[in-house]
Structure formats: C-alpha cells, structure tokens
Amino acid sequence: MKTRLLLVDDHAVVRSGLRMLLENEGDVEIIGEAGTAAEALASAADLKPDVILMDIGLPDKSGIEATREIKAQFPAVAIVALTIHEDEEYFFKMLEAGASGYVPKRAAPEELLTAIRAAAHGEVYLYPSMAKLLVRDFLVSEPTDKNLSSRKDLTDREHEVLTHLAEGENNEEIAKALVISPKTVARHRENIMHKLNLHSRAELVRYAIRKGIIKA
Amino acid sequence: MKTRLLLVDDHAVVRSGLRMLLENEGDVEIIGEAGTAAEALASAADLKPDVILMDIGLPDKSGIEATREIKAQFPAVAIVALTIHEDEEYFFKMLEAGASGYVPKRAAPEELLTAIRAAAHGEVYLYPSMAKLLVRDFLVSEPTDKNLSSRKDLTDREHEVLTHLAEGENNEEIAKALVISPKTVARHRENIMHKLNLHSRAELVRYAIRKGIIKA
DNA sequence: ATCAGCATGGGGTATTCACCCCATATAAAT
DNA sequence: ATTTATATGGGGTGAATACCCCATGCTGAT
Numbered sequence: 001m002k003t004r005l006l007l008v009d010d011h012a013v014v015r016s017g018l019r020m021l022l023e024n025e026g027d028v029e030i031i032g033e034a035g036t037a038a039e040a041l042a043s044a045a046d047l048k049p050d051v052i053l054m055d056i057g058l059p060d061k062s063g064i065e066a067t068r069e070i071k072a073q074f075p076a077v078a079i080v081a082l083t084i085h086e087d088e089e090y091f092f093k094m095l096e097a098g099a100s101g102y103v104p105k106r107a108a109p110e111e112l113l114t115a116i117r118a119a120a121h122g123e124v125y126l127y128p129s130m131a132k133l134l135v136r137d138f139l140v141s142e143p144t145d146k147n148l149s150s151r152k153d154l155t156d157r158e159h160e161v162l163t164h165l166a167e168g169e170n171n172e173e174i175a176k177a178l179v180i181s182p183k184t185v186a187r188h189r190e191n192i193m194h195k196l197n198l199h200s201r202a203e204l205v206r207y208a209i210r211k212g213i214i215k216a
Numbered sequence: 217m218k219t220r221l222l223l224v225d226d227h228a229v230v231r232s233g234l235r236m237l238l239e240n241e242g243d244v245e246i247i248g249e250a251g252t253a254a255e256a257l258a259s260a261a262d263l264k265p266d267v268i269l270m271d272i273g274l275p276d277k278s279g280i281e282a283t284r285e286i287k288a289q290f291p292a293v294a295i296v297a298l299t300i301h302e303d304e305e306y307f308f309k310m311l312e313a314g315a316s317g318y319v320p321k322r323a324a325p326e327e328l329l330t331a332i333r334a335a336a337h338g339e340v341y342l343y344p345s346m347a348k349l350l351v352r353d354f355l356v357s358e359p360t361d362k363n364l365s366s367r368k369d370l371t372d373r374e375h376e377v378l379t380h381l382a383e384g385e386n387n388e389e390i391a392k393a394l395v396i397s398p399k400t401v402a403r404h405r406e407n408i409m410h411k412l413n414l415h416s417r418a419e420l421v422r423y424a425i426r427k428g429i430i431k432a
Numbered sequence: 433a434t435c436a437g438c439a440t441g442g443g444g445t446a447t448t449c450a451c452c453c454c455a456t457a458t459a460a461a462t
Numbered sequence: 463a464t465t466t467a468t469a470t471g472g473g474g475t476g477a478a479t480a481c482c483c484c485a486t487g488c489t490g491a492t
Binding site for chain 2: 124
C-alpha cells in the first residue's frame with residue numbers, strides 16, 4: 001500500500017522537484033498538489049491523502065494556520081512541515097497545530113522520506129536541529145534542572161536590573177533598591193530590551209521566567 | 217575530522233557488531249569499548265570521546281545513571297542511547313540525564329549513524345516513535361487548550377483576556393483579537409487585577425505562568 | 433419582578449512606560 | 463593612546479497604563 005501524498009507549496013517548480021524526487025520511491029504516490037492554503041484544504045477534503053507535505057510560507061495564509069484547519073477537519077491526515085524556517089517559534093507553532101514532522105528544506109532527501117514514512121505510520125520525524133529545540137523545551141519545563149547558563153549578552157548590572165523588572169517593580173522601586181537614579185534604571189531597561197528584542201515589561205517577565213532568572 | 221566514539225554495551229558480541237557496522241563509515245572512529253557503567257565512566261575520563269553510544273541495560277548500574285554521571289563530569293560529551301527499551305519512562309529519563317539522541321536497537325543502521333552525526337554536531341536525533349512521545353508530552357504540557365482548573369473567580373471572558381494580557385499584548389491588540397472595544401478590554405483587565413489583587417501587567421504575566429494559564 | 437453577575441463601552445486623569453536625545457566617568461581592549 | 467564597553471544620569475515626547483466615573487443590555491436565580 002503506497003502512501004498517498006498531497007504536496008502544498010506555493011512554487012510550482014518546488015512541487016515539480018518534489019514530485020520527481022518522491023515518485024522515484026516505490027512507496028509514495030503523489031495524488032495532488034496545492035499552491036495555497038485554500039487549495040490545500042479543498043484538496044485534503046477531496047483526496048483524503050495519508051500525508052500532506054506542507055510549506056509554511058503560503059500566499060493566502062500560513063501553513064501553520066492551514067495545518068490547524070486541516071487537522072481540525074481531518075484529524076487522521078498526517079502533516080509534515082517542509083520549510084525554510086528553522087526557528088523555534090514556527091517549529092513549536094507547527095507542532096501545536098498538529099504536525100507529525102518538521103523538515104527544513106536544506107535537509108537531505110532521505111530525511112524527507114524518513115519523515116513521510118514516519119508520518120504515514122503515525123509517528124513523528126523531527127530534524128535533529130529541531131529535535132534539539134524540543135528537548136531543550138522539555139528540559140526547561142521539567143522542574144528537575146537548574147538553568148545555569150543561557151544568559152545572553154547582558155552585563156551583570158543589566159542582569160540585576162532585569163531581576164527586579166521581572167519581579168514587577170517599577171523604575172522608582174528598582175532605583176531605590178539599587179541606590180541609583182530611576183533614569184539609570186530606565187537606561188538599563190532600554191539596553192536590556194534592545195539586546196533581547198523585547199518591547200514591554202510583560203515580555204521581560206516571561207523571558208526572565210523562561211530563562212530561570214526568577215521563579216514564576 | 218572523525219567523530220571519536222565510545223561504545224558502551226554489556227554484550228561483547230553487540231559491541232563487535234556495532235564496531236563492524238560503524239567503522240565502515242569514513243567519519244566515525246571507535247576509540248574504545250566498555251561493558252559496564254564503571255568502565256564507561258573511566259573510559260570517558262581517559263579517552264575524552266566526542267560521542268558515547270550508551271546501552272541502558274548494564275550489569276552494575278543503568279545506562280541512565282551512567283549518562284547522568286558522565287554528563288555531570290564531562291558536559292561536552294554527547295551521549296546517544298541505543299537500547300531495546302521503547303517506553304516513555306526510560307526515554308524521558310534518558311533525556312533528563314542529558315542524552316543527545318535515542319535510538320531503539322531495532323532501528324536501521326542509517327538511523328544510528330544519523331543519530332551519531334547529529335550528536336557530534338550538538339544536535340539531537342530522536343527515533344520517530346520516540347519523537348512522537350516527546351511531542352505528545354509537549355502538547356499536553358502546553359496550556360494552550362482550556363486550562364479549566366486552577367482558575368479562581370475569573371469569568372470565562374476574563375480568563376480569555378488574561379491569556380492575551382499574559383502574552384504581552386496591549387489593549388488594542390487584545391480588542392482586535394476578541395472583536396471588542398479596547399475600553400472593554402481595559403475594563404476586564406481592571407476587574408481581573410482587582411479580583412487577583414495584582415497591580416501591573418508584569419504581575420499578571422507572572423500569575424498566569426504560575427497558574428499554567430500560559431507557558432513561559 | 434427584582435437582583436446579582438456578566439459583558440459591553442464611553443469619559444477622564446495622573447502616572448508610568450518605551451523610546452529618543454544628550455553627557456560624563458571609568459575600565460578594559462586594541 | 464584611542465577606541466570600546468559599561469555604568470551612571472539628565473531632558474523630552476507620545477503612547478500606554480492603572481484607576482476612577484458612568485451607562486446599557488442580558489442572563490439566571492430568588
């Protein structure tokens with residue numbers, strides 16, 4: 001029994017390349033292609049594929065959204081993300097959306113095939129660089145470990161200020177605690193935010209908790 | 217530069233087989249073998265391997281314990297579990313112990329090599345059936361779905377608003393998301409703060425993370 | 433029928449925040 | 463010796479926040 005596959009990518013050339021690559025394998029049959037999320041949803045309904053190979057960058061809506069919608073309507077279909085994105089955010093969101101695999105486009109063809117086969121068997125293939133992120137998440141969300149490192153470019157003073165910021169103190173309170181001017185606290189806060197690419201105290205709190213700088 | 221590998225398994229035959237299998241590859245060099253956890257620890261200290269292939273069932277103590285001890289002393293070495301066990305408990309414990317990969321003994325030789333190479337590059341290879349378990353853990357520990365427990369006096373709507381607040385969104389963004397006026401968002405926020413006796417968005421974020429309403 | 437709770441919003445105000453400008457002093461790095 | 467990074471602070475601006483006032487519907491329980 002061949003795995004019935006639906007290709008979703010907005011570039012026809014990419015789809016053709018994948019078709020060439022995958023149809024050489026005996027156990028994969030490409031039953032359809034889609035260039036947009038809407039087409040993907042329609043094709044999923046029509047063709048009932050076993051596995052969908054899903055790009056994230058689609059013209060109408062993201063492959064993440066498309067995955068979420070397809071999985072909501074057809075939970076049985078396994079969806080493998082094939083994308084240029086290798087950052088944690090897309091990866092985790094794709095998992096939450098229900099993906100059964102995540103493969104960067106730079107991966108070797110065999111890895112894509114492994115992912116498709118794993119998905120067809122109800123299992124999950126994660127590219128090693130992605131698996132690493134998930135394990136890291138697993139470890140930090142485990143109450144066992146102590147988060148010693150992972151503190152970026154922050155100076156000692158900035159780190160100290162961040163601790164107070166994350167506790168919910170305002171500039172004046174922090175200034176009093178550190179015996180400096182509120183203006184200096186504000187300055188440190190600006191530098192911290194710039195370094196970490198955060199833009200509000202709420203985000204600072206989350207960051208600090210995630211990094212184990214303070215306890216929730 | 218070849219990957220310097222240490223084999224740990226209590227069966228000499230298995231070690232020999234692995235040696236045959238792996239030394240055929242150009243990029244792997246087996247620099248030692250160990251049949252017990254104690255030998256493994258000693259060899260790790262002596263040989264400073266890049267990667268250790270670790271069985272879990274060892275005569276003196278478990279490969280999980282051995283992994284934990286080796287990682288404590290030599291954090292740089294990457295340890296790949298190669299075992300007959302495919303249940304969640306061993307798998308998760310091995311991850312907590314610091315493993316960079318998990319491969320069942322029934323896996324194909326190429327998968328073992330993939331795992332070794334990933335580990336040598338600081339990444340993580342998880343066999344698909346194991347990756348599935350980790351993703352499932354990720355999803356259940358995700359507070360994205362309705363966290364109906366542990367929520368005190370908050371109404372459904374307030375709880376919904378709190379979720380967005382804790383994500384760091386401002387009133388306008390939340391209003392857009394919930395299709396209500398920013399003024400209503402502000403009203404809900406006031407009620408939430410009053411009910412919980414909190415007085416800033418930063419405190420709301422902490423509260424939400426502590427209660428598991430959002431993930432840090 | 434009334435009342436409490438909930439969700440919805442409009443107004444206002446003082447404070448804080450986020451983000452710019454600027455400067456000075458010290459210490460480490462080149 | 464000059465640059466670079468760090469820590470310190472002052473000024474200013476527009477936006478957002480935290481906290482009040484008020485009101486209108488709608489539900490469900492008494």
